[in-house]
Amino acid sequence: MTTHVLGDTGVLTGRSLxxxxxxxxxxxxxxxxxxxxxxxxVYVLGGAINTGxxxxxxxxxxxxxxxxxxxxxxxxxxxRLFLDLQxxxxxxxxxxxxxxxxxxxxxxxxSLVANLLSVAIVIGVALIMGFRTGASVAAWLAVAxxxxxxxxxxxxxxxIAGLSAKTVxxxxxxxxxxxxxPFISSAFVPTDTMPGPVAWFAENQPVTSIVDTIRAxxxxxxxxxxxxxxxAWCVGILVISYGxxxxxxxxxxx
Amino acid sequence: MxxxxxxxxxxxxxxFKDLHVLKGVDFDVARGSIFALLxxxxxxxxxxxxxxxxxxxxxxxxxxxxxxxxxxxxxxVRESISLxxxxxxxDEVLSGRENLVLVARLRHLKNPGAxxxxxxxxxxxxxxxxxxxxxxxxxxxxxxxxxxxLIGNPPIIFLDEPTTGLDPQARIEVWQTVKSLADxxxxxxxxxxxxxxxEQLADRIAILHKGTIIQNGSLAELKQLLPAAKVEYVExxxxxxxxxxxxxxxxxxxxxxxxxxxxxxxxxxxxR
Numbered sequence: 001m002t003t004h005v006l007g008d009t010g011v012l013t014g015r016s017l018x019x020x021x022x023x024x025x026x027x028x029x030x031x032x033x034x035x036x037x038x039x040x041x042v043y044v045l046g047g048a049i050n051t052g053x054x055x056x057x058x059x060x061x062x063x064x065x066x067x068x069x070x071x072x073x074x075x076x077x078x079x080r081l082f083l084d085l086q087x088x089x090x091x092x093x094x095x096x097x098x099x100x101x102x103x104x105x106x107x108x109x110x111s112l113v114a115n116l117l118s119v120a121i122v123i124g125v126a127l128i129m130g131f132r133t134g135a136s137v138a139a140w141l142a143v144a145x146x147x148x149x150x151x152x153x154x155x156x157x158x159x160i161a162g163l164s165a166k167t168v169x170x171x172x173x174x175x176x177x178x179x180x181x182p183f184i185s186s187a188f189v190p191t192d193t194m195p196g197p198v199a200w201f202a203e204n205q206p207v208t209s210i211v212d213t214i215r216a217x218x219x220x221x222x223x224x225x226x227x228x229x230x231x232a233w234c235v236g237i238l239v240i241s242y243g244x245x246x247x248x249x250x251x252x253x254x
Numbered sequence: 255m256x257x258x259x260x261x262x263x264x265x266x267x268x269x270f271k272d273l274h275v276l277k278g279v280d281f282d283v284a285r286g287s288i289f290a291l292l293x294x295x296x297x298x299x300x301x302x303x304x305x306x307x308x309x310x311x312x313x314x315x316x317x318x319x320x321x322x323x324x325x326x327x328x329x330x331v332r333e334s335i336s337l338x339x340x341x342x343x344x345d346e347v348l349s350g351r352e353n354l355v356l357v358a359r360l361r362h363l364k365n366p367g368a369x370x371x372x373x374x375x376x377x378x379x380x381x382x383x384x385x386x387x388x389x390x391x392x393x394x395x396x397x398x399x400x401x402x403x404l405i406g407n408p409p410i411i412f413l414d415e416p417t418t419g420l421d422p423q424a425r426i427e428v429w430q431t432v433k434s435l436a437d438x439x440x441x442x443x444x445x446x447x448x449x450x451x452x453e454q455l456a457d458r459i460a461i462l463h464k465g466t467i468i469q470n471g472s473l474a475e476l477k478q479l480l481p482a483a484k485v486e487y488v489e490x491x492x493x494x495x496x497x498x499x500x501x502x503x504x505x506x507x508x509x510x511x512x513x514x515x516x517x518x519x520x521x522x523x524x525x526r
Contacts, residue, residue: 088399095307
């Protein structure tokens with residue numbers, strides 16, 4: 001059975017990609033909120049924010065906006081997975097001679113594609129708004145790699161939510177705290193302007209290290225130790241949520 | 255292996271937390287026959303089907319399907335079966351044809367497109383094949399669902415309450431499909447809460463009640479147990495249905511609904 005893992009995953013990924021193709025609004029809605037935030041912060045609030053650097057504000061806040069995009073995009077994975085479980089199609093797949101893990105992987109890969117598309121739209125709008133970077137191809141690849149890792153980590157979290165949700169609302173509600181996490185980080189303002197405990201939280205939560213790394217890569221500055229902290233967070237969340245997701249999936253099958 | 259029963263269930267037990275759903279279920283299903291598992295809601299019919307189709311694991315007892323133990327060789331069992339669950343398991347976003355192609359690909363068959371077209375024709379869905387399944391009526395959706403289950407010609411098919419929620423015409427279409435399956439040698443295990451459905455279709459009927467099989471036999475054998483009650487119920491029910499079908503059937507054929515646009519196989523009694 002394992003010989004078909006790749007083929008089955010490919011067929012099932014094709015299926016859920018078709019869902020996205022037929023309702024491209026999911027990609028657009030994912031991109032709309034971050035774009036609105038970006039407009040708000042750059043043209044309304046940004047003028048009053050002192051980031052302590054010479055970078056334009058759109059350059060400063062784009063990394064955080066990209067993470068918000070992904071955090072809101074993965075909610076659709078939980079939603080689609082939940083709908084599959086609700087309808088009988090999930091059971092049909094489970095009763096067929098296909099690799100069982102491919103059902104989950106198809107949703108994860110689809111999430112990756114959809115989120116990268118949304119991220120590309122947001123970057124496009126940022127470019128129109130004056131975002132500029134002299135980042136090398138290698139730096140861009142590093143940014144893409146971190147964003148992919150971040151998407152995979154959060155998507156497996158979304159798989160847990162999709163598998164264990166009791167209602168459609170529950171399936172997507174888990175993403176709200178994730179969307180807000182960048183606000184209590186270095187994404188929009190430097191953390192040293194925050195009061196002690198908040199600053200401590202902001203500096204030690206995953207978003208700050210990821211934002212700082214991407215910002216440094218775009219600004220062609222040395223990333224320092226941040227990149228390792230960022231990677232550790234992403235891989236850590238990925239491994240733990242993958243483990244939980246698979247355990248829940250197995251238990252559901254018994 | 256051919257002489258062996260297609261499905262053999264012995265001492266099957268299953269609990270969900272405190273709820274003891276199956277308390278030792280035993281039955282055999284002969285190859286090529288239609289076997290009905292009859293029971294009220296919550297009797298455990300779906301649980302039996304889920305265990306046999308490897309979606310659930312039994313707490314105790316053994317079950318084998320097509321000669322394979324469901325616990326020890328679930329992969330071989332899945333190769334030999336198809337499940338049509340209680341809710342039509344179609345992808346609403348995909349078209350009918352895409353649904354069929356999807357299943358053919360997942361069964362690793364050659365020419366998935368040709369298989370899909372053939373089944374669309376057999377189930378009178380050719381015209382609707384390009385439309386999203388979400389636009390289908392209940393009967394069409396169920397036909398598509400059953401068509402998806404036939405891909406790869408599995409020797410054993412499970413139908414879990416295949417006609418629940420269908421109108422009388424669609425119900426008859428499903429019955430005819432089931433009969434033609436059995437005629438072609440497929441073993442069918444169906445669950446139902448409708449007495450007339452079991453009566454119409456099944457070679458053998460087992461009544462599942464409170465977690466055990468309380469009776470198992472042919473219709474004639476079961477009738478001998480409680481003739482009066484059975485006959486009274488069965489005779490009343492078809493009368494209204496016949497009235498309905500006669501009233502609706504004759505001038506209803508020209509309805510715009512594709513559901514009634516039926517072709518050769520699952521045809522109702524009226525001709526087009």
